[in-house]
Amino acid sequence: MSPELVLFLQTLVSGILIGFVFSLLSVGLTLIFGVMDIVNFAHGEHLMLAMYATFWMWTLWGIDPLFSLPVVALLLFILGVITYRLLIRYVLDAPMLAQIFVTFGLMVFLRNLAQVLWSEDYRRIGDTLLSGRIELFGIFIGRPQLFASLGAVITTGLLYFFLKRTRTGWALEATAEDKEVAGLMGINTERMFALAWGLGLASVGVAGALLATFNPIFPEVGTVFVLVTFVAVALGGFGSVPGAFIAGIIIGIVQVLGGFLWEPRFKTVLIYAIYLGVVFIRPQGLLGRR
Amino acid sequence: MLRLTRVLLILVLAGLVLAGCVAPQPAAPAAPAPAEQPAAEEAQAPAAPEEIVIGAIYPLSGALAATGVDLKNAVELATDIINNEYDLNLPLAKSAGLPNLGGAKIKLVFGDHEADPEKGAAEAERLITTENVTALVGSYNSAVTATASQVAEREGVPFLNPESTSPTLTERGFQWFFRTTPYDKLFAENFFEFLDEMKAKGYDVSGVAILNENTLWGTDVATLENEFAQQYGYEVVANIPYEAKASDVSSEVQKLKAAGEDVALLQASYVSDAILYMQTYKQLDYAPTAIIAMDAGFVASEFVQTLGDDANYILSREVWALDLAESKPIIKAVNDMYKERYGTNMNGNSARAFTGMLTLADAINRAGSTDPAAIQQALLETDIPADQIIMPWKGIKFDPETHQNVLGSGIIVQIQDGEYKTVWPFDLASAEIVWPFPKWSER
Structure with a gap:
């Protein structure tokens, strides 16, 4: 292959790989929104907590992220349920601004808590079972990134299967459709909401554990990823799991390839241009329902 | 329509959250006040206090x-x-x-x-x-x-x-x-004096690539580096400003790769982006002849702590180092x-x-x-x-007009085995410079 082609393909691969990470992050956010119309502003901070959980299990007990991943997902699931029970439950029927400020406040709280507990230092997980890179026809693929992509596909697949093919999943979708009617049909909507928060955060837990293998960990790490996640959720259609998944990949490719072919400083502009285009032409997003 | 406004509101809010994290440095005001000359009668020397x-x-x-x-x-x-x-x-x-x-x-x-x-x-x-x-x-x-x-x-x-x-x-x-x-201008010039002296030793670079974060500091540094590159006759093969709060920098690194690796990369980054770049260089196998940093992220204590051996062979300007004592x-x-x-x-x-x-x-x-x-x-x-x-x-010695010390100069340090060693000026060096920056596969 000619060097130009290799460079181009390498860039495309890099874009797809980071896109999968965006996808995984967006899926959790869109699930919570889809079920209860609440945006979790603390999403980035939940990611940060998942990364720290992975980091500490690795540092203190030497548990490889590959094995701590299910534990982190479970911890985040529990955190999601607790968050719902202690905070969100009380603002379900409150005005939108009140809902925004609850999760916004949670974001500020968690970020500052992390600064107090773990300081501003940057941490990094050293060599893990996932470290290294693969070379294919002169194209480099980071193994952590590759595993993160696999994790994204599997997690999204499981979530989608759960929503579409299980009774509990149907109950969740019914609750999202109409809370009152679902309640009348004998669905425990309280439990469904808690489940949505649990699942939403568990997928962030998976993302955090995988991301921690190749990204530095620090209290503000959430801010780096969260904005692009919001865009992916809106682009994919609020509440649509497959939509968020596809949108994440699109954003990854556009960002990396666009930055390479054009000027890197305009790469975020490209993402928002696409986003604006979608808002004007198809306000419900790629796969969203009206 | 309600949904659209909601989406926009959310994005604006999220933007505010992020914007709040980057506090801009206020620019130094530059209003010169007229100097008051002390009255002549006060000028006679009083008894020594x-x-x-x-x-x-x-x-x-x-x-x-x-x-x-x-x-x-x-x-x-x-x-x-x-x-x-x-x-x-x-x-x-x-x-x-x-x-x-x-x-x-x-x-x-x-x-x-x-x-x-x-x-x-x-x-x-x-x-x-x-x-x-x-x-x-x-x-x-x-x-x-x-x-x-x-x-x-x-x-x-x-x-x-x-x-x-x-x-x-x-x-x-x-x-x-x-x-x-x-001050910063002098440090930027130091880079090119250093490259000239390397050339005199037989280590030539064909040009420089400039990579900088795009707030006031990074932009100023890049402007100065561009000026001096022209003055000293080095071709600038790439000029890449980027956002410091980035989740991914592979397009920037690919751009650098496309511009050729036979150059010295002049980089101005804060700490999280400096770390992200180093990881991406390694992953994508980018190894220019030298990476010369304008301190900041590259001399923060987290840099070596986080990257370990991968931080080695980075060159950075510094003002002082303890090993100068040698x-x-x-x-x-x-x-x-x-x-x-x-x-x-x-x-x-x-x-x-x-x-x-x-x-x-x-x-x-x-x-x-x-x-x-x-x-x-x-x-x-x-x-x-x-x-x-x-x-x-x-x-x-102060310049009579600006009152800037004209004899000041920076040093260039290199990370070797996780420690910052003075490598330039050559007569003050405590360690031999490692040049060129080794390929990732050979370290």
Whole structure:
């Protein structure tokens, strides 16, 4: 292959790989929104907590992220349920601004808590079972990134299967459709909401554990990823799991390839241009329902 | 429609959250105040005072308190060396007090600015009007130095700045402001002097690539580097500004790769982006001839801590390094005194504050009085040779117009086995430079 082609393909691969990470992050956010119309502003901070959980299990007990991943997902699931029970439950029927400020406040709280507990230092997980890179026809693929992509596909697949093919999943979708009617049909909507928060955060837990293998960990790490996640959720259609998944990949490719072919400083502009285009032409997003 | 507005509201809010995380540095105001010349009758030398009061304004509390304490310790150590007899080859060390003022001692009074430009100005005001200081030193943060020196300018009090590097500070045409530290423009020029000297040794680079974060600091650095590249005749093969809060930088790195690896990469980054770039270089196998950093993220303690061995062979500009002691014994002597008293080694900040304080005292001594105009004149005549300072400079001599020390110079350090080693200027080097930057597969 000619060097130009290799460079181009390498860039495309890099874009797809980071896109999968965006996808995984967006899926959790869109699930919570889809079920209860609440945006979790603390999403980035939940990611940060998942990364720290992975980091500490690795540092203190030497548990490889590959094995701590299910534990982190479970911890985040529990955190999601607790968050719902202690905070969100009380603002379900409150005005939108009140809902925004609850999760916004949670974001500020968690970020500052992390600064107090773990300081501003940057941490990094050293060599893990996932470290290294693969070379294919002169194209480099980071193994952590590759595993993160696999994790994204599997997690999204499981979530989608759960929503579409299980009774509990149907109950969740019914609750999202109409809370009152679902309640009348004998669905425990309280439990469904808690489940949505649990699942939403568990997928962030998976993302955090995988991301921690190749990204530095620090209290503000959430801010780096969260904005692009919001865009992916809106682009994919609020509440649509497959939509968020596809949108994440699109954003990854556009960002990396666009930055390479054009000027890197305009790469975020490209993402928002696409986003604006979608808002004007198809306000419900790629796969969203009206 | 409701949904659309909601989406927009959310994005705006999210944007605000992110924007709040990057506090912009206020630019230094550049309004020159007219200098007040002291009245002629005050100029006759009064009887030599027993004590000369000097005000030192530093961030002694708040987020920069740790740095502030280093700076305070350094000026206190300098004052002790001036006031008492020590067998050191430094200005005023061998005598007790200032000999030309009948052995008068220096008394320090401190002002705390908490890294706030307004507090800095208020402290300067207080020290001048109620403490009657003869001169001021400070204030570390360029933004604070800018406001505090404005007060000194208005009041006609000499202000010596040992450690702020914003170029604008000496471009204001102030009469009473003097700066001993080299500043950002000089550091940018150092890179090209270094590349020229490497070329003389037979290590040629075909050009430079410039990579910088896109806020005020990074942009200024890139502008200077572009200017000097032209002046020194180096082709700029790529010019890439980027956002510091990035989740992924592979397109930037691919761009650099496409521009060719036979160049020196000049990089200005904060810490999280510096780390992200290093990881991406490794993953995508990008190894230019050299990576030369404008300090910041690359000299933060987290950089080596986080990257471990992957941080090796990075070159960065620095103002000072402890290993300079190997070629300049006076540095070891002073650092030993400092360490014995305060328990830590000196660093670039304390070494510069120490040097600034000695420079000021030297001028007051030569002025032979506390008259501001006489001190100003003595400062302009300052000529301290290289062997009498603990800095890697060629000496101290102020430009008659800008009052910038023209003999200042930076050093270039290289990370070797996780430690910062001085590699340039070559006569001060403590380690042999590793050149070119090794390929990732060969390390």
